[in-house]
Amino acid sequence: xxxxxxxxxxxxxxxxxxxxxxxxxxxxxxxxxxxxxxxxxxxxxxxxxxxxxxxxxxxxxxxxxxxxxxxxxxxxxxxxxxxxxxxxxxxxxxxxxxxxxxxxxxxxxxxxxxxxxxxxxxxxxxxxxxxxxxxxxxxxxxxxxxxxxxxxxxxxxxxxxxxxxxxxxxxxxxxxxxxxxxxxxxxxxxxxxxxxxxxxxxxxxxxxxxxxxxxxxxxxxxxxxxxxxxxxxxxxxxxxxxxxxxxxxxxxxxxxxxxxxxxxxxxxxxxxxxxxxxxxxxxxxxxxxxxxxxxxxxxxxxxxxxxxxxxxxxxxxxxxxxxxxxxxxxxxxxxxxxxxxxxxxxxxxxxxxxxxxxxxxxxxxxxxxxxxxxxxxxxxxxxxxxx
Amino acid sequence: xxxxxxxxxxxxxxxxxxxxxxxxxxxxxxxxxxxxxxxxxxxxxxxxxxxxxxxxxxxxxxxxxxxxxxxxxxxxxxxxxxxxxxxxxxxxxxxxxxxxxxxxxxxxxxxxxxxxxxxxxxxxxxxxxxxxxxxxxxxxxxxxxxxxxxxxxxxxxxxxxxxxxxxxxxxxxxxxxxx
Numbered sequence: 001x002x003x004x005x006x007x008x009x010x011x012x013x014x015x016x017x018x019x020x021x022x023x024x025x026x027x028x029x030x031x032x033x034x035x036x037x038x039x040x041x042x043x044x045x046x047x048x049x050x051x052x053x054x055x056x057x058x059x060x061x062x063x064x065x066x067x068x069x070x071x072x073x074x075x076x077x078x079x080x081x082x083x084x085x086x087x088x089x090x091x092x093x094x095x096x097x098x099x100x101x102x103x104x105x106x107x108x109x110x111x112x113x114x115x116x117x118x119x120x121x122x123x124x125x126x127x128x129x130x131x132x133x134x135x136x137x138x139x140x141x142x143x144x145x146x147x148x149x150x151x152x153x154x155x156x157x158x159x160x161x162x163x164x165x166x167x168x169x170x171x172x173x174x175x176x177x178x179x180x181x182x183x184x185x186x187x188x189x190x191x192x193x194x195x196x197x198x199x200x201x202x203x204x205x206x207x208x209x210x211x212x213x214x215x216x217x218x219x220x221x222x223x224x225x226x227x228x229x230x231x232x233x234x235x236x237x238x239x240x241x242x243x244x245x246x247x248x249x250x251x252x253x254x255x256x257x258x259x260x261x262x263x264x265x266x267x268x269x270x271x272x273x274x275x276x277x278x279x280x281x282x283x284x285x286x287x288x289x290x291x292x293x294x295x296x297x298x299x300x301x302x303x304x305x306x307x308x309x310x311x312x313x314x315x316x317x318x319x320x321x322x323x324x325x326x327x328x329x330x331x332x333x334x335x336x337x338x339x340x341x342x343x344x345x346x347x348x349x350x351x352x353x354x355x356x357x358x359x360x361x362x363x364x365x366x367x368x369x370x371x372x373x374x375x376x377x378x379x380x381x382x383x384x385x386x387x
Numbered sequence: 388x389x390x391x392x393x394x395x396x397x398x399x400x401x402x403x404x405x406x407x408x409x410x411x412x413x414x415x416x417x418x419x420x421x422x423x424x425x426x427x428x429x430x431x432x433x434x435x436x437x438x439x440x441x442x443x444x445x446x447x448x449x450x451x452x453x454x455x456x457x458x459x460x461x462x463x464x465x466x467x468x469x470x471x472x473x474x475x476x477x478x479x480x481x482x483x484x485x486x487x488x489x490x491x492x493x494x495x496x497x498x499x500x501x502x503x504x505x506x507x508x509x510x511x512x513x514x515x516x517x518x519x520x521x522x523x524x525x526x527x528x529x530x531x532x533x534x535x536x537x538x539x540x541x542x543x544x545x546x547x548x549x550x551x552x553x554x555x556x557x558x559x560x561x562x563x564x565x566x
Contacts, residue, residue, distance in 0.1 A: 014497045018499075203464065372439075379442060
């Protein structure tokens with residue numbers, strides 16, 4: 001049942017690809033570059049964020065006015081602020097597209113659980129950074145966010161109160177709140193890059209940047225939005241007036257809408273379950289042997305006698321599963337006798353895709369259960385059969 | 388009509404993640420609509436050695452192709468781009484051996500694009516059918532002993548490295564006199 005749903009979602013994802021491929025050539029299909037687009041938006045965010053950091057003052061009295069100063073007085077301040085804001089929305093959209101696409105096309109299989117898990121953490125951190133960013137503006141929405149977050153945290157039994165004072169620097173509104181939010185806005189953003197390293201480390205040739213066309217297009221969209229729909233603050237937060245309703249940014253503040261329908265503890269539990277399930281996705285429903293079929297051909301084996309140490313398989317392996325080591329002894333064939341290096345397959349990373357077999361022109365690699373000999377037999381029987 | 392009547396024998400390598408085999412492939416691996424085409428399943432299109440395409444051509448197939456996922460959408464990474472490059476490089480090698488390079492091709496279609504895939508294979512089949520001449524140029528001696536070439540060439544195809552030159556100097560002297 002669940003499996004059938006996933007298969008249907010895979011079908012829809014691929015159908016969407018086909019449809020987009022009709023509009024764009026496959027090289028420019030934005031759905032093939034959701035990860036690169038996320039990285040692009042993150043870069044835009046960091047650069048515009050550094051600009052805003054020079055002018056922002058994290059204190060109750062000056063935070064709101066400093067944001068107003070950026071918007072009204074600083075040259076291009078309005079635009080930069082808009083870029084920071086809309087690039088953040090684009091960041092979340094691209095991350096979610098990336099998430100769902102890789103989920104439905106099962107790109108978490110085998111040794112790809114590490115990119116998946118680091119990706120889940122990136123998603124959680126990105127949401128958290130977005131919320132702290134909304135607090136920094138210190139208008140009425142920010143005050144409301146602080147109150148809602150504080151109340152939700154406080155509803156956790158035992159550790160709730162401690163969590164709230166740890167996050168906000170004491171109960172109620174203290175002078176520590178905004179500096180702490182500023183740190184929690186920037187510190188995790190640095191941590192994102194550590195997670196990104198983990199995200200990329202096992203992948204050869206990761207598509208880190210989208211094609212230039214999409215870089216320009218995304219930049220253009222963000223700047224256009226910043227110009228056409230200028231970002232404004234709500235009235236400043238004050239202890240006297242309590243804001244009635246939350247102006248929702250649907251991409252970051254969606255969980256806070258849930259507070260309308262759920263008790264705070266329930267909402268926190270739902271969030272925790274979603275994240276826990278997300279971390280579990282790569283390990284549920286492992287493919288059975290019949291589903292794997294031909295792809296279950298055993299870890300690629302290097303044929304020592306033939307390997308010439310040419311490194312072609314090392315460059316083409318998609319999972320960095322092949323390392324070149326100094327050759328302990330010469331090979332047997334003429335081409336392999338003068339080799340300096342020898343290819344070694346790391347079994348734990350190999351996913352049995354066979355790309356190294358196609359890369360090797362010296363017949364020094366084989367999948368144990370799908371040998372070159374088997375292919376030759378199949379080709380010969382195909383050629384002998386009556387047409 | 389004549390193109391339909393002539394059905395060249397074709398071997399295709401089909402990536403397991405690309406076009407679904409359901410409903411388009413018979414038990415013995417030939418395609419339902421195009422019985423002259425045999426599909427061989429491979430775990431990724433990057434798994435295919437270009438030498439295997441040449442091996443098929445030297446053993447009686449008139450055309451050989453590889454089908455992978457749409458470019459940019461390899462389940463692994465760049466497997467379909469890699470095989471595309473390798474086949475492109477292979478065309479030069481085939482030309483040098485007097486084999487028409489249009490006898491090999493790459494096709495890229497996703498899981499549910501069965502209709503497009505069948506259409507592409509049919510177009511490839513018709514293109515191959517229209518190509519002139521024998522697949523592998525007969526060595527000058529082949530006229531004397533026609534059955535010799537199909538049985539001997541598998542060996543040359545397997546060892547890959549340099550089939551033409553290796554087989555050339557060894558065989559001719561005696562046979563040329565016979566021819």
